[in-house]
Structures are given as C-alpha cells and as structure tokens.
Amino acid sequence: MADLIAHGAAHGSASTHSPDLQHHFDNMTQQFEASNLGMWVFLATEVLFFGGLFAAYTVYRSLYLPGFEIGSHLLDVRFGAANTAVLIGSSLSMVLAIRAAQTGQRRAQVFLLVLTMILGAAFLGIKFTFEWRNDYLEHLVPGINFAYRPEWGANGPHVQMFFLFYFIMTSIHALHMIIGIGLLSVLTWMAARGRFSPEYYTPMEVSGLYWHFVDIVWIFLFPLLYLIGGRYGIGGGH
C-alpha cells in the first residue's frame, strides 16, 4: 500500500498557525469555508422547514380566500410595516458590524451588534406587546379564546384557520429571532473582548447569514399575512 500514497508535508511548523485554527482543519481558509458552507446548508433546512408551513398556508389560502382576507384585514398593517422596517434596519446594522470586524474596528463592532440586538428586540416588543396582546384582547387566538363574529358568517372557521397560521408562522419566526438575539449577545461579548479580527471573524459572518435569513423569512411573511386582498389607505382595518 505504500506505493499508493505519498505522504504530504508535515502540517506546517506549529508556530505559524492561528490559535483559532481547530486541529481537524488544515488551514484557516478551509475552516472559514467549512463554517460558511455549514451555515448555508443549515439555512437550506430552514427553508424547507418554513417551506412546509408555507405550502400548508398556500393550500388553505387558495381554498378559503374570503376568510383569509377577513383575517388579514384584522391585522394592523402599520405595525407589520414598522416591523419590516425595523428588521431591514437590523440586517443593515449586522452587515456593518461584520464590516467593522473585517476592518478591525472593535468599538464599531460592539456598537453595531448592540444596535442589531436592540432592533431585534424592538421587533419582538412590537409583536408581543402591541399585536399579539391586541389579538388576545379581541379574542382572535385560536385554541385559547378565539370567538367567531357574526359578520364573518360561514367564513368563521376559515378566519380561525388564518389566525392559526398567523400565530404559528409568526411564533416560529419569533423563536428564530430570539435564538438570533441570543447568538448576537454571545457575539457582542466576544467582540468586546477583541476576539475578532480581519483574520478571524467567522462567527460574525456565519451569524450574519442566519440573521439575514430570519429577516428574509419576515419579508415573505409580511405580505402573505398582512397584505391579502390589497390595502387601500393607511390604517388597520377593523
């Protein structure tokens, strides 16, 4: 068997490789690319996860459009739009934070990461304290206190179906946001201690990918949930 394999050069003099290099990797480039690819593959699984949900949503929306329209008009599009802006802003600050890491600016990194977290928290705050609380008070939570309104007529069960999907989709999304904020707080701690540099910012890059993905999911959720049947004029319909 010795003729089959030529031994490669011994893996570099120990003094030249970065302390961040994990020992099963050969070099930092390989490690960075592997981490990146790993996150992309993970995001692919998330696409399929949300995709199943979107498929079920599509089936019921095409069957019960009137009920879904009624439900959609009961959501407050101002809050939805505000949340969209907040999330897009947070993606911007995240990208800038990564740029700060790439250029070695520690204070900017920390500031921008904290800003991203604040915006993420704002998103959750608006969702939980304004939208969901209102929905609860108005008896629109399926399985908890959902109440049919007479003006819905035969569409009652379909309005409930809409709100079921609304709550499932936004709560799974919110769960991903919370996990994202958790990731960001770890990153902030690491950044504050100077962990990242132009040579090593992989955790930032990879978390940035995750954060953008969560943002993109919302970009789909917003029109699918809030904008059914079109809107004329500003202001939530009730």
Add this chain to the structure above:
Amino acid sequence: MTAAALLTMTNVLSAFSLPIHPPTASTISQGVDYLYFFLTGITLLFTILIFSIIFYFMIKYRRRSEDEAPPFVGTSMMLEIIWSLIPLAICAVIFVWASSLYFENSRPPNASMEMFVVGKQWMWHIQHPEGPREINELHVPVGVPVKLTMTSEDVIHDFSIPAFRIKKDVLPGRYSSIWFQATKTGIYHFYCAQYCGTDHAKMIGWVYVMTPEDYAGWLSGGVRGESMAQNGERLFTQLGCITCHVAGNNGRCPTLVGLFNHTVKLQDGRTVTADDAYIRNAIVNPNSMPLPSYAPVMPSFQGQINEEQLLQLIAYIKSLGPEERKSATK
C-alpha cells in the same frame, strides 16, 4: 351464515394448495390478474437472471490464490446504455398497460346502479336507494354495474373488495366512489384497508352477489321501511328545510327542483355542478358558496345530522328533478 361457513371452509381447503389470487369475480379482476402475472414473470426473470449470473461468476472467478491479480476491465458505455434502456422500455410497457386499466376502472358506466356506503368506527352501513339498509353486508346483482358512493363519519377508512380487485379510501367530509360489475354469483370478503383504530381488523363483511331475480326478491322481501328518498323527504320536513325551500319558489331560498347535476352560478362568478358533494356542502356549510341575489341566511346543519341522513336528503333532492327550472335570479 351457513353460506359464509361454507365459503370459509373452501377457502381454508384451497389454502393448502396455496392459491395465488382471490376469486375472479368482477369484469376487471381478470385484467388485473394478467398484469400481475406479467409483473411476476418479469420479477422472476430478472431475479433468476441476476442470481444465475452471480452464481456463475462466483464459481468461475473464485479466488484461487492470495496473489492473483484480476485484470482491469473497462466499462463499456454501450452495455450501460443497453441495460438502462431495456428496463426503461419494460417500465414504459407496464406503465401504459396499468394506467389504461386504471382509467377504465375509475369511470363508472352511466347506467350504474348506485349504492351508498358510510364507514364509521368500526362498521360499514350500506344503503340501497330503494330503502334496504345493511350493516357489514352488501347485496348486489350480478352482471350489473354498481357504483358505490362512500363517506366516513369519523376517520379515514378504506373499502376494499379483493375479489373485484378494487378499493378506495373513505374520507370524512367528502364523497369518494368506486364501481364494479360482478361476474359470478357468490359470497366475497370486503375489508377496511386503512388503519382506523382499535377494531380496524373487525371492520369486515361480505358481498353477496345474487342473480337479478334473487336480488329483486331480496330487495322487496323482509322488513324494508322507506326508500332513501322517502327518508330524505321526511327529514326535509322534520329539519324545517321545507319552510324555506318551498315549491313555487317564494324567492327567499333557491328552488331545489331540478337542482341535481344542474350548473349553478355562484356569486363570485364561478360555475359549479350541483353534484352530491355540492349539495352535502350546502347543508353542512351553507353560505360558503354564496349565490347571487340570495341573502346568506341558511343555517348550518353540521352536527345535527349524520352522513347517512345526508345521503337520504341528497336522494330526496335528486328525486325532485329534472324539471324546467325557473330562473334563479329575481
């Protein structure tokens, strides 16, 4: 019951000579069996072919010494193509054959005799339009196409008659249908073939295929009661439908005369056919398909009537036509 015992005995006896297929008792059974035999032949052919070649190679090329050096054998692209195309061709033949059989078997002939099946945990209720109702038994005449319209009261079941080579899932909230034409009198099993809970295995029964004379005798003999349409008419009055859907079209409710299988134009512009499913939906979920110029005031009867009663109401409404319909719009 003695008929059933006799049948069981013959089946057990024939089991000792290991039968291959169930009784061939419908117009499609033979066709399905031929396809099955062809598939079995292909399976045997390829299995034996592969096994023999492997066996031959295993012996001819067995290792005789530890140092032997097997030669390099290059891949022949031609061979790869041949053994890709031949299976593809065989599959194409099977697909065309099976699909055309399947299409034939899924379209009931127009003059089919209709019967109605309701599955519920864990029994089958069968209604004949003329009135007789059966539990776990289905009497049919030989040589006549029979269409079964089926639904479930609860979970998904499946109505399966192996002797006729047919089955179909039976779902709650909708109608599914199969048809058959029995070719041999006799008694044959039917089974529930979709797992449905504790007594799924006991949800079985017997199809009795009788000569047309015997069938007519069975229909008229015994305790009969009213026909499905008569039961439906009684329900129509009992449930208050008649207060609104009166003959003469008082304008508050659409008329039901001649409605069955007529095209209906909905408020959103679509047109649908008023078949069994449409009428069932209109009773349990009214106002889900609003009509132009009628206010959506019909109450829902979901939960107040079971699937068998729904079928009776539909039978009654079927019996109200076809007359010239007055215009549905005011």
Add this chain to the structure above:
Amino acid sequence: MSTAVTEIPQESRVNYLNASYGVKSWLFTVDHKRIALLYLVSITFMFLVGGGAAVLMRIHLIEPAGALVQPETYNKLFSAHGIIMVFFFLVPSIPATLGNFLVPLMIGAKDLAFPKLNLLSWYIYVVGALFTLYAVISGGVDTGWTFYTPYSSTYAHSQVIPAAIGVFITGFSSILTGLNFIVTIHKMRAPGLTWFRLPLFIWTMYATSVIFILGTPVLAITIFLLGVERLLHVGIFDPALGGDPLLFQHLFWFYSHPAVYIMILPGMGVVSELIAAFSRKRIYGYSMVAYSTFAIAIISFLVWGHHMFVSGQSIYAGLIFSVLSFLVAIPSAIKVFNWTATLYKGSISYQAPMLYALGFIGLFTMGGLTGLFLAALATDVHLNGTYFIVAHFHYIMVGGAVMAYMGGLHYWWPKISGRMYPDMWARIAAVIIFVGFNLTFFPQFMLGYLGMPRRYAVYPPEFQVLNVMSSAGASILGIGYLIPLVYLIWSMRYGPVAPANPWGAKGLEWTVPSPPPTENFEETPIVTEEAYNYAPIPEGQHG
C-alpha cells in the same frame, strides 16, 4: 499484488479506544469514531426493542383470532415497531455508525467538519429515543408510524404527543449529521482526492445527506402541525372545521418517501465497497453508479404521491406519480447490473461480508421489482393497504438495508475494534438470516395478493397457513440476528488482533492501523490514483 499488510499489530499502541478511559471521556468525546460507537450501542438497543415488538406480533398472528394480545395492544405493537425501526434504527443506522466512523477516514481527514455538532446530534438522538420509549412504556401509541389524521389528531386515545415529540426531536439529529457530512465531503477531502476518485460509499453518504437536509425539516413541521391540531383542535386536518386530512398525507409522504431512500442509499454504498473489496476489482461503471446515486436522491423527492393512489388524489396526479415512480427504479437497476458486472474476471472470496453483499443484491432486486407492482396504478389499487406492501418494504429494508448494514459492520469490524470475529459463525449467521428472512416475508406477498389487509390484529381463517409460515420464518430470523450480537461482543475481548488491512482492500481507511489513532492520519495523505485501484487503469481508458 495487494496482500494484507505484514506489519505486526501492536496491542499496546495508542488508538482511539484506549486513548482515554472513563465514562466522561466517552460521553464528552468529540472523536467521530467514538461517537460512531455511541450510536452503535444506542441503535442496537433500539433495534432490539423494535425487534421485540415484531416477535410479539408474529407470535400473536399464529392464530386468526390472535394468540397473544388484545387488538388495542397489537395496534400499539405494530406502531412501536414501525416508529422505532424507521426513525431510530434504519434512518440513522449506516450513516450514524459506519458513516460517522468512515467518512473522515475515507477522505483523509482528521475528523468531521463539526465534531461538537456530531456529539450534539447523538445526544439529540438519545433524547428523542427517550421520549419515544416513554410513549411506549406509558401506554403506547396506536396510530401506526404514519400518524394519519384525523385518527391521530382527533380520535386516538393513546400517547400520540410523546411519540410525536420523540420523532420531532430525533429529526434534528439526522439534520445535523447530514449537514456535517456535506460540509466535510466538500471541504475536507485530501489533496488529489477529486470527486470521481471518491469511494462510492462517500457518494452515497453525500446523497443521503442531501435528503436528510431537504426532507427531514418537512417531517418536523408536519409533526408540529399534528401536535398543534391534537392539542388545540383548531382544524388544520379536521374536515368539520375546513381542514384537509389529505394535506397531512402529502406533507408526511413528502419526507417519508425520500426517507426510504435515506434507508437504502447508504446500504448501496456499503455494497459497492464490499463487492469491490471481495472481488478485488474496481466497481464496473463507477461513474454510472455515482450518477445513479444522485438520480435516485433527486427523483425520490418527486414520487411521494404513489403512497396515495387510492387516497382520493386525482387520477391525473396518479399518472404523474406513477411515471416518476417507474423512473426512480431505473438507476437502482443500473446499480444492480454494475455490481454484477464487477464480479466478472474478479478474484472473489466468500467471507461473511461478501455473503451479506450478495444477499443484498438478490433480495434488493426482488424487493425493488415488487415496487413495480406498486408503481403500476391498476395493481396498486388491489395491493395497497395489504400485506404485499409489508412484504415489499421489508424485502428492501431488511433484505436490503439491514443485510448491507450487517455486511458493513463485519467488513469494518477489524478497523473499528482491532479484532477479528470468527468468520465461520459469521457465515452461518448470514445464511440463517437469509433463509429466515425469505421464509418470513415471501408468504406475505401471497397474503397481500389474496387480499389480507395490513395492520390487522385478527384475520379470516383462510390466511392462517401463510401467517404461520411467516411466523416460523421470523423465529429463525430472530435467532440469526442474535448470533452476531454474541460473537461480535465476544471478539472485542477474545478475537484475534487484526492487522491494518485484513482483507487486502484498497481505500484510505485501510492505510491506518486497526483501530486507528484518534487523529486518524499523522500527516494528511495525498491521493494520486482512482478508487478501487486493484488493477492499474491503462492509458486512455476510464474505469
């Protein structure tokens, strides 16, 4: 020319097994080889639980009126058997044990890309298994492994939620394993190891991982929706509230059909390795086999509707799914022909792994061909829901996947444990398993065509003879499986010490000692030749 390496095996040499001792060194390991063994132990345990359920079922079915348990208990037995065997044995078996152990070794890497995620995936598997075992012990679940609604969402009075949680959690174990394999194979191949020089086992690990990644999340969301429906009764799958029970079936089978390819593709990869090694020849049509692997993985996502031909799906949808289901059979046929052709002019030996591989080819061929009966619409109508289906998938899963798993386990056992097992006992067990298997499942094809439905706790008396035959076969099969359990464990202590390459096979895993050191390779190897290079490939030709 290529003979077993003559190095003297050294017992005292440090390897991954003796590098550190103690429970903590195993439970907190990040070494892919140790994690593979952790999986091996847990998967074997689950196999015994699921197999125990099967034994009880076959005893019960000796009599038409049921010989052992009440129908409700029988229903819980077949549900436990299916859930445990599918999700906790077949899906992880080859990838999580053999794959975890071999992928880095075969590509010249020191570990997988994400060793800690690898350990996490094992813990996730264990937590999922605990939930499911809890469901079984605390009363059982009786929905079948397919959890069809509305029975499972509204009517079942059994432990649906714990079982569903168990399956949901374990899905993430698969996802992480798949993710790890994809990144590792893309990014950590040794220099010179191009895609078309990879062992075919790696190709199948990659394709299986793609299915893990794309299919398992859909199962997760489906189970999640089922749980919501069961807890809140809000109508997702309940027709009375506007829901559609068929939607559940579409979502469920969208994962579960590719899942069966998760179960067979790794087995095919193992068989490629075994055939090459025990005939000392390069796999005939290497690139065709590689392409077929991918074709199977891709087409597998397009055929789920063939489980629903009688469910109420439109006949046109049925046509499309039927065509695609025939198409997915072609790449599998191509593989079988190529394996057979590999034997031509080879130098074939008949140790136990080869017997398992040859058994696989025969039984997989039969099982796959019976799939044609089910892809064909007209025959599927008659056969759906009957024992024919049960026989078909057991031929592929047990006659195929489990035989391949056993073959692979035996082939790589010297590498994994550093010991040889007694080959005579291994061959006897392989034959017993082969005979017992056919006796168990061939009668079920006949039962199915005669019309006996599946999942029946009691049955009409005319089916008894075939049922008794099947149960007799099952007892033989059970004994067959217990024999390797005994001698493999025995060999770990008393088996002869194994050299680095006891079979004289090609492949990077055979260039390191048995068992390998923790870091696998002292220096990253550089690969300069094709896979299975038993005979040098002449200029201008391709293998």
